[in-house]
Amino acid sequence: MGWYILKRLLQAIPLLLGIITVTFFIVRLAPGDPMDIYLEEDRGQIDPQAIELLRQKYGLDQPIHIQYVKWVANVARGDLGESFRYRRPVSQLLAEAIPYTLQLTILAVVLDALIGITLGIISAVKQYSVLDKIVTLGSLVIYAIPGFWLALMLVLVFSVNLGWFPTSQTRSMDYGFLSFSGKVLDRLWHLVLPVFVLGVASAASTARYMRNRLLEVLNEEYVLSARARGFRERVVILNHALRNALIPIITIYGMKLPFLLGGAAIIESIFAWPGMGRLAVEAVSGRDYPLLMATITMGAVMTVFGNLLADLTYVWVDPRVSYEGKKQR
């Protein structure tokens, strides 16, 4: 296993190189001078010498290929540069933001798994029932609702009208005075709406996938033969069918990560959630190129590792997949 992980990590290196290359060149193809954002600041006249100094500081005075080599070398050393806007190392900003995004995405995945898998199972087992129809249609509908609109409407109803949940932010103002459990509850309370918006659409797709997958498995001959051997229906579904149906779900969750991160970009902006998605949106609107390159790269890196993790889990739970990565039958 150790060797396998090492091998996969080594394989990821060219991919990562590709990612940072693409990011660099897209951002550097941008029209306009990155330093223009300083001219935008509402600060009156700016000393051209100061701009020149900043240009040197960010290495923008050098030819593009030198900048590229430096960028790659710096990323390899874990140095993602300094944000134009915040004037702080991007790695610090990311270190502050990523935990928030992880809270959001991980809880969204948990919610997704709880609702999605459960509903998927129920609707597959009770195929053609009213519940099944509600789940299949409902999941399609919920999946189609744009997250930002849902978020706005939920804020309108549950935060402003009913006052059940906070409109935004991660903690209450009196957070410092709360007991430990109070703090945990407070954080969760603030997570309810964003996690729901992010998780529910994802759960809808999981429910559909789970249902179809389980139906497929239930049609498999080994499920039929398990029934023919006289096992109880519950045993057949839980022991024989479900485990088989769950294995591919792992890959689905690996693939979901980029969608969740993308969704988080909008949701975080609406809920003033200080995560990576919001940072990316801010970097885009503020043309904060170092921050932009770093957040996008980080998003891609997280995706790569998410997939890697999914693959490893797959190898671990599915006996048919060997470390050589070939699926056998």
Added chain:
Amino acid sequence: MNYLPPGSYSMTDTSLHTSVPRTTLRRAALALSCLLALANVSCSPSSDRAPAQGSSITLLKSSRIDERTWSAFGGFGQYLVFLRLFRKDETDEQQPRLAERWEHSPDYRTWTFHLRRDVRWHDGVPTTAHDVKFTLELLAHPAVLHPSAFVLNIESITVLDDFTLTITYTRPMSLESGSIAFYPKHLLEDLDPSEFFSWDFWTDPVGNGPYRYVRHVPKTMMEFEANPDFYKGKPKIERLVLKFGPDAGLLELLSGNVDIVGIHPSQIPGLGEDPRFRVYYSESNITWAHGIFWNQRHPLFRDAVVRRALTLAINRRELLQVLNYSPDLPIFDVIYTRRQYLQRQLPEPLPYDPELAKQLLEAAGWQDEDGDGVRERAGAEARFTLIAHRGGTFLGERAAVYVQDQLRRVGIRMDVQILDGSVMTERVRFAGEFDAAFYRTPRAAYRMLRWNLFGEGSRMGYHNPELVRLLREAVDMGADPEVEDRIYRELWDIFRADLPITFIRTQIGHVVAHRRIRGLSSPWRAEPNMNMEDLWLEDVP
């Protein structure tokens, strides 16, 4: 960094800003009050407020600001904690702050400041001239390159004694740019300047201003209490909370979570007729005049008569109201000095007169011959593209929508392209790639010269040597207010004749505050900084 200088303020009824038809408003208000009644009931026990100790108010800041960036980047928040040398008051006079008095050399290049002797840092150490010198040098340090330092133009600083220092500038300076707050040398001198923006100092600062730091919750809030040792005496409001909220502060305000919000004018109608709040606007940051820059290389705008017609065709009064600006703001066609604006000594603007505009256009040869609603001359359509900023403080999108419709009525077809800030800057100021642009010009002569708006090689195709000469004169002699006013009055004639820019508005900040907060006024004409120590609370029935 937020554009909104929560200034202060006499009361303006919110209804002044929201001229929505009454029936709608009533319906909306009814719905809203139902909603809010619900909100109050269910919210109060678990309210977002921390336990109150004495009088306390909460201010909302955009969450782009957090406990680390709130002061390191300047912005109004830091003046709660850190003092400046001086600030401007209602009458546009410099008011002593950290500096007790000051004098300048005849050429306005060297200034000597005498500091108060009774100002202490919150840890008890006296604030001295060394702190001032240290701060100025720190901000300009090559490893820091603080944005504020870009505008300092300092040649040298000399500390004469603990409470006196002289600053020599590279060019004549007025006292206008006094936005820098000073930091304690004894706490900061050993820190690494290259990590300036990451210092932990900013999250629990030690200052010398009216309020002192109590605690913070990461990414959420920062709490301050009144400084009993403040040189003017303990401020009346005992506790202040800076909440780092979302950009759209309206929901927070209406949910009762905050008391003061700097607000984007587009959100003002969202307040409806909520009786709890008042809208204030601040006229202090009038450094900029926004308007439509006509690129005179475009055939349509080459003719001053056409520019006049276009100006006449736009109902600027209504436009200001569409932008949710107060209706009593002046409309102007010229560049002005600060005093001229604040004292409303501006020349009469061109009126809104679409009929005259049409006549002028006809006379200039622009006629709609094919009856498609768009004029043409010699086969060329009267058509152009206006570029404007996306979102933000420029209100470009909104103004453009309105202007587009106004010009359509006089037979001019205007397309709109919305661009990001840096692209706008590039195209308007450096490349000159635009037909017309919704942009802004600085008010100060030396900046206009630096921008080269009207000189040789002007990016808007408008070269007027006389105008440039007057601007140069204003730079050389304008440190004297009387002279500056006189030179500007000479500029007016040129602007009114040539109309290179159709001005729409100046930059105004809007603030919404709860009625119990007193001491605010509108228009607030002093500096764009909260004079928190002068405010007080009064219970409202």
Added chain:
Amino acid sequence: MRERNSDNHSSVLRLSLIPGLGHLVLGERRRGVHLLAFAMICVLILTSTWERFLEAFQGSAIDHWIASLFLVACLLSLSTFSVRDVRRLVTLGDERVQSKSPLRIALRRFQANRLAVWSLYVIGALYFIAILTPLLTPYDPSAIEDVLETRYLAPSTAHLFGTDEFGRDLFSRAMYGARVSLSIGLLAMLIAKLVGTTYGSIAAYFGGVVDNVLMRIVDVIIAFPTFFLMLMLVGVFEANLVVLVLILGLTSWPGTARFIRGEILSLKEQEFTESARAIGLPAHLIIVRHLIPSALSPVLVSAALAVAGMIGAEAGLSFLGLGIRPPTPSWGNMVSAGSDALLVAWWVAFFPGALLTITLIAFSLFADGIRDALDPKALMQRFV
């Protein structure tokens, strides 16, 4: 006897010049009613917007011109179709057996899925309305009239969706928004599928090093969260409509490329390709012939979903202020503008968002319908 019949035929044919009537006479009620209803809608639009319809041929606005022409084309093609279909029906007579071709079977299965059919109607109606927008909008979407009096009017009969901050009619703007959103979705999907198919085919056709390099590039692009990639691109380039379509399309093709490459490679390995090559037939002909049926279902389904995805992405970007920019209306930027006044004018954000939701739902139901209809695994195959 025979002559009488043909007499009958020609009268039915003449009757069916009015779309649907011929079908009704022949007892084909379903199709007849549909054709007739569609034709009547067209005529209704034509008569009620007669003046604007004529204007199209004088003015210079190309979209207006297209709308008018489209309306005429709709009526003409309805008539032609009606006549042809009736002719087919009468000549076949009793021999109209239900065709057994897989496509027919799929079509029948699709028709049996009521939700899918309805979603198709919704999509069709949306595009129909989008094309006819210049004829249909009750107000000029950018006209401003007495702003201070007309802004934020609640929905009423005069303004179905109410008015926005400039007093512009939201219903008209939503229609124009539909145009923008729907065409972006369709065009971006086409670009994505076109690029993806070409790219995948090239990789599979050349194989070896080319394939390897091309697929590694795909790996890199897939590694980015797509929305992040779009964000970066719209931030970096000035996003006007064309650029936005390109960005959406060019960030979404790698999935298709992978799929097409996989299909071609598996076809390449199959026996009939080998034997075709042995008898001297060019292999790519065989591959294309087999590729189309085997890839049809997944490509169609993913195309329908991709349109929804693109519309959603555009709306998301526009909501953040980075996609379609005002004054051009798009559903996303309308919701964004409405979020400022959510509490006093909920309708500004609500209606465009609701339309967006309905559209996305319709597309996914439609995709679902195609998937079920084209599912190659007939339910019973394995057991019987």
Added chain:
Amino acid sequence: MLLNVQDLASYFFLDEGELKAVDGVSFHVDVKETVALVGESGCGKTIVALSLINLIPPPGRVVRGRILFDGRDLLRMESDELRQVRGGGIGMIFQEPGAALNPIYTIGDQITGVLRLHRSLGKHQAQKAAIELLGETGIPEPEKRMNAYPFELSGGMQQRVLIAIAISGRPKLLIADEPTTALDVTVQADILDLLAYLQEQYGMAILLISHDIGVVADVAERIMVMYPGKIVEIADTEDLFRDPRHPYTKALLSSVPRLGVGHNEPLKGIPGAVPDFLDLPSGCTFHPRCTIGDSSCTSEFPPLVDIGYRRKCACYKAETG
């Protein structure tokens, strides 16, 4: 009579209409007897097998008939009782050994599961019994194979495992649905031999289902011939081969290849193909392909009637006697 099936019918209710996969089938199986059910692919044989343990997948179900197993009607049993029969009274082997084994459990897990269910053995005992059974079905080194996953075994081995599982509940009837079709020719005979051996050993009856009349000829005592949804002829093996009565049987026999060679070839001498279940010809469904049929065949399906000692046939034109 171990199993007595009377007028069994199983329909599928599809969007396109009713699919009568099994439509009035009657037959019986005696104790320790080997009976074969033969017919072309897609004629409903598997549905008959699944109907016997009442396991038709939705949207299908048994719509009428009686299935008397040991004198009790399977279709009217409580579900607990029915489960006893499944695996306990009737064992089943499927066509695709690879597909019938759960891919993510070891062989040992799968076989002990059944042993513990039907023989109420403890964990340890089940383990031992499983190894024994595996040995008995001819799997070398059964202890080692216990921990193997299905994909690690060859097709023949997988089928042996399946057989081991099927007999672990000591069933009185073993239904073997195309047990050799998916296997290599060399292995097919071994599996048939194994079945014969186990039948002797355990005294089971076997219902052997195959499309290949040649394969079953050596093993089965009696053969039932099926044509879409119906049994058209039943006879002792020798009788059937010597003197087929139904024209379809005749056609089948004339196309018999050598044992196990070339399955799935179209029938020689019979024009046309197996009809579509949703579009069955009227009357005798074979009549469009029949060489001796006439207009009398198109009105009603001929009943399966006795036409001699221990044999039945469903054809108006079949000679009796």
